[in-house]
Amino acid sequence: MRxxxxxxxSASLAISTISALAWIVGVSPVANAQTTYRxxxxxxxSYSEKPCAVGASxxxxxxxxxxxxxxxQAARQLKQDQAAVDRKIASRQSAEAKERSEVRRAQAAADKxxxxxxAAAEKLAKKKTTPKVTVKKAxxxxxxxxxxxxxxTQPS
Numbered sequence: 001m002r003x004x005x006x007x008x009x010s011a012s013l014a015i016s017t018i019s020a021l022a023w024i025v026g027v028s029p030v031a032n033a034q035t036t037y038r039x040x041x042x043x044x045x046s047y048s049e050k051p052c053a054v055g056a057s058x059x060x061x062x063x064x065x066x067x068x069x070x071x072x073q074a075a076r077q078l079k080q081d082q083a084a085v086d087r088k089i090a091s092r093q094s095a096e097a098k099e100r101s102e103v104r105r106a107q108a109a110a111d112k113x114x115x116x117x118x119a120a121a122e123k124l125a126k127k128k129t130t131p132k133v134t135v136k137k138a139x140x141x142x143x144x145x146x147x148x149x150x151x152x153t154q155p156s
Contacts, residue, residue, distance in 0.1 A: 035067060 038045065039052035 035064070
């Protein structure tokens with residue numbers, strides 16, 4: 001049994017050594033490369049491994065290469081998304097301007113038609129309400145033969 005104990009102690013020591021080495025080699029670089037956030041809340045500065053609360057300004061104190069790559073990719077994606085949004089906004093503004101122009105043109109045409117119809121209606125109403133009056137010269141009554149004869153015999 002002594003050999004078993006020695007073996008178990010040796011195995012335990014070997015496992016401990018391997019674990020310690022693995023921890024130093026594996027965990028240490030990760031621990032050194034963890035992101036630290038500098039949070040500024042109402043003038044009070046604090047450091048944390050977690051992102052700052054909403055409303056607090058945040059500065060990343062240290063990034064891993066993977067985090068940097070993700071940040072750069074996110075920044076590129078953000079630029080692409082912003083460019084797409086800008087294109088959509090410009091397209092929508094152009095379409096809305098075109099639509100407003102068409103509406104103004106249609107409104108102007110409708111106004112012109114309404115003005116013509118109003119003028120025609122007024123002209124027709126004026127025609128109906130105002131009878132056409134023609135002034136004729138009053139005809140002189142024809143003198144009878146007797147009156148004509150009497151005029152010619154009268155002394156002037």
